[in-house]
Amino acid sequence: MASESRDSISSEELVVWRMLQRAQVRITRLLEADLLVEHDLALASYDVLMQLSESPDRRLRMNDLAERVLLSRSGLTRLIDRLQRDGLVEREACASDARGLFAVLTDAGALRLAEATPTYLRGIRAQFLDVLDATELRQCAAMLNKLFPASDT
Amino acid sequence: MASESRDSISSEELVVWRMLQRAQVRITRLLEADLLVEHDLALASYDVLMQLSESPDRRLRMNDLAERVLLSRSGLTRLIDRLQRDGLVEREACASDARGLFAVLTDAGALRLAEATPTYLRGIRAQFLDVLDATELRQCAAMLNKLFPASDT
DNA sequence: CTTAGAACGTTGCACGCGCATCTACATAGC
DNA sequence: GCTATGTAGATGCGCGTGCAACGTTCTAAG
Numbered sequence: 001m002a003s004e005s006r007d008s009i010s011s012e013e014l015v016v017w018r019m020l021q022r023a024q025v026r027i028t029r030l031l032e033a034d035l036l037v038e039h040d041l042a043l044a045s046y047d048v049l050m051q052l053s054e055s056p057d058r059r060l061r062m063n064d065l066a067e068r069v070l071l072s073r074s075g076l077t078r079l080i081d082r083l084q085r086d087g088l089v090e091r092e093a094c095a096s097d098a099r100g101l102f103a104v105l106t107d108a109g110a111l112r113l114a115e116a117t118p119t120y121l122r123g124i125r126a127q128f129l130d131v132l133d134a135t136e137l138r139q140c141a142a143m144l145n146k147l148f149p150a151s152d153t
Numbered sequence: 154m155a156s157e158s159r160d161s162i163s164s165e166e167l168v169v170w171r172m173l174q175r176a177q178v179r180i181t182r183l184l185e186a187d188l189l190v191e192h193d194l195a196l197a198s199y200d201v202l203m204q205l206s207e208s209p210d211r212r213l214r215m216n217d218l219a220e221r222v223l224l225s226r227s228g229l230t231r232l233i234d235r236l237q238r239d240g241l242v243e244r245e246a247c248a249s250d251a252r253g254l255f256a257v258l259t260d261a262g263a264l265r266l267a268e269a270t271p272t273y274l275r276g277i278r279a280q281f282l283d284v285l286d287a288t289e290l291r292q293c294a295a296m297l298n299k300l301f302p303a304s305d306t
Numbered sequence: 307c308t309t310a311g312a313a314c315g316t317t318g319c320a321c322g323c324g325c326a327t328c329t330a331c332a333t334a335g336c
Numbered sequence: 337g338c339t340a341t342g343t344a345g346a347t348g349c350g351c352g353t354g355c356a357a358c359g360t361t362c363t364a365a366g
Contacts, residue, residue, distance in 0.1 A: 144172040
């Protein structure tokens with residue numbers, strides 16, 4: 001009953017995989033909907049603001065930021081365009097590398113992030129964290145550590 | 154050390170949530186890339202073919218299908234357009250409800266699904282199932298059952 | 307110094323998706 | 337029968353994204 005997953009997949013395993021897909025989509029959509037309704041902020045935008053706020057001097061190179069928010073470079077370019085248009089982020093040249101640009105969180109951006117954060121936290125608690133108990137959360141963390149080895153891109 | 158998640162979220166919890174996001178995106182992208190490269194089939198298309206193949210008479214009402222593959226009605230309309238253009242699926246009128254349409258898997262669609270399935274299974278094994286042991290898989294299933302109560306939309 | 311290659315960010319383009327709207331049909335109330 | 341409300345799919349439109357290509361700048365080799 002131990003090893004049989006070489007050439008095929010049991011239907012239970014398949015079910016687990018599908019549930020994972022559904023759960024992730026469901027959580028993400030509800031979270032994004034809340035952010036959009038209450039703060040007119042897409043989830044990707046929130047992620048950008050959050051990453052910047054946690055970075056030294058509230059700034060990050062475009063490239064690094066793209067990796068952190070799981071976006072392609074071009075995708076991030078457009079997203080920063082929008083956030084800059086809304087005054088939440090600014091672009092700043094990089095002294096040490098003339099090719100590089102920093103995306104910098106503005107005060108308005110920090111404020112917007114602070115406003116939206118309760119909604120964000122409430123969402124992931126309601127949809128995810130509060131549903132699991134402490135033990136499950138630990139198990140979950142352990143699994144994710146295996147699924148997401150340090151050598152990620 | 155048990156209950157403190159009411160008004161804020163510990164950073165460990167936040168980390169778990171972010172890892173979940175990253176893991177899901179990573180798995181999905183690798184899987185989709187494989188399907189695209191080896192079979193010119195998007196993940197959403199594969200899901201449609203799979204759902205149809207598991208349904209009685211290889212057919213499903215557009216509405217039901219949309220829910221199962223987590224797509225809006227309009228999204229599914231276009232997706233079925235494409236699959237129909239490629240001969241993998243056909244539309245058929247519904248006798249009991251003149252408004253309704255069935256999406257029906259064609260033989261070509263079934264063949265294409267069969268060809269792509271090894272890639273699909275290999276992907277979710279490599280990215281997900283094989284990374285976890287039997288115990289973890291059971292824990293994972295238990296958590297997902299809590300995250301995804303039967304009363305989903 | 308010069309040249310070849312790589313890296314950073316932006317842009318043109320096409321694609322896939324959701325929302326709002328529309329038409330056709332169904333169902334309930336009168 | 338007729339009308340009102342609801343449902344199934346399709347369509348117009350706009351948005352966000354990735355890929356390929358481009359210009360600019362950095363780095364390494366000669």
